Amino acid sequence: MSHEVDQPTYQVPGPLSRFDERDSVFARERLVPGSPEEIAYHTIHPELVAMDARLARFIHTVDAPAQSTDQLNGALYQGSFGPVAALGQPDIVDGQAADGRLEISPAAATLRIKSLARHLGADDVRIGPLNPAWIYSHRGSPPFFDHYPANPPHFSGVEPGTGGLRWGDPISLSHKTAISMAFAQDRALLRTGGTPYSDLEIGRVYANSALVATQLAAYIRALGWSARAQNLRHYDVLLVPVAVDAGLGELGRCGYLIHPRLGANLRLVCITTDMPLDTDLPVDLGIQDFCAKCLKCATTCPSRAISEGEPVEVRGVLKWKLDEAKCLLYWGHLGSACAICQTVCPWSKPPTLFHRMVAEVAVRVPRARRMIVKADDLFYGRKFSPAPPPHWG
Numbered sequence: 001m002s003h004e005v006d007q008p009t010y011q012v013p014g015p016l017s018r019f020d021e022r023d024s025v026f027a028r029e030r031l032v033p034g035s036p037e038e039i040a041y042h043t044i045h046p047e048l049v050a051m052d053a054r055l056a057r058f059i060h061t062v063d064a065p066a067q068s069t070d071q072l073n074g075a076l077y078q079g080s081f082g083p084v085a086a087l088g089q090p091d092i093v094d095g096q097a098a099d100g101r102l103e104i105s106p107a108a109a110t111l112r113i114k115s116l117a118r119h120l121g122a123d124d125v126r127i128g129p130l131n132p133a134w135i136y137s138h139r140g141s142p143p144f145f146d147h148y149p150a151n152p153p154h155f156s157g158v159e160p161g162t163g164g165l166r167w168g169d170p171i172s173l174s175h176k177t178a179i180s181m182a183f184a185q186d187r188a189l190l191r192t193g194g195t196p197y198s199d200l201e202i203g204r205v206y207a208n209s210a211l212v213a214t215q216l217a218a219y220i221r222a223l224g225w226s227a228r229a230q231n232l233r234h235y236d237v238l239l240v241p242v243a244v245d246a247g248l249g250e251l252g253r254c255g256y257l258i259h260p261r262l263g264a265n266l267r268l269v270c271i272t273t274d275m276p277l278d279t280d281l282p283v284d285l286g287i288q289d290f291c292a293k294c295l296k297c298a299t300t301c302p303s304r305a306i307s308e309g310e311p312v313e314v315r316g317v318l319k320w321k322l323d324e325a326k327c328l329l330y331w332g333h334l335g336s337a338c339a340i341c342q343t344v345c346p347w348s349k350p351p352t353l354f355h356r357m358v359a360e361v362a363v364r365v366p367r368a369r370r371m372i373v374k375a376d377d378l379f380y381g382r383k384f385s386p387a388p389p390p391h392w393g
């Protein structure tokens, strides 16, 4: 059932401004004291020195789980996340478009791209206009630090110092269209709750989604159009608002996209391109009202990182502001990613006929939303209770 609307459901009270990727906690937790990046960043942001030192200290426990006493399971992290980094290499996510561009109608190109995305493994795919406000202003992701171990020469074909690839470089992107894809995570493994098994599943979906994004982008370039895969470790754009504009779902209180069938239990990737494609409309699933009544992710979050209050203005958009540093510090405490908010969300249920009917009622009948939240609490519990690990020996 289509729930398309002309405008996305988020409100924009102020002028939109771009996010500097260097401000992301995933960039800040990698700042090595005394490195050129750390000195440059903390000269501008002295107020973050203490917090970033905490982030850097904690994250090492997430990065070195194989040194834990449970090596059999701790190594699952390296097994799942280690090879994925290769799919974020600059010469894998991007490249030259082929000579001899194929001229094709937007309708035919859209049908081909969406069909291929689904065949390669995407659980959903939609296409939207790329709002320039969702493009990061500056590069900040760790692989592009001067002395980071994963820097070139590991990135074959890309010379060190290549413009636009180093920490602090301004990011520019001329693409006008974004192909957003959603990939479901295995709910049973995610529900083990911050364990090597949930890490493995998150890594598996990151890897599969990155592979599909890079394959599809390479296909578009082979047709003679510019295309850039936006996947793990190497993003030019903010994936959630881009996906919202394409109608994959709505932004939820927990900061994740809420998809009508997959809920928050998903990973996103996208491809930005100049290929002429038909764009989809955004959707209104009633998530803003549902989240106002629900709060389950916020009350369940072990680090209290999710707002229980009202939406606030963030770079021009009204949204529930996540405290990313609290969230990441909790991951450090756990030694794994957490993902409790993704699993407890009432929308993150298996897509059985029953759950799809309930979701449809939630979309169409605002008065039923409180009752659905209560029913979810009754059947699944208001608090998070971890599922048992799989029997893998």
Ligand code: SF4
Pocket (backbone or CB within 6 Å): 300, 301, 302, 303, 304, 305, 306, 326, 327, 328, 330, 331, 337, 338, 339, 340, 341, 342
């Ligand atoms: S991942 Fe865990 S700690 Fe982070 S916001 Fe979600 S529930 Fe909270």
Ligand code: SF4
Pocket (backbone or CB within 6 Å): 252, 253, 254, 255, 258, 264, 290, 291, 292, 294, 295, 296, 297, 298, 344, 345, 346, 347
């Ligand atoms: S758990 Fe509830 S409040 Fe949180 S994102 Fe899901 S629907 Fe919204």
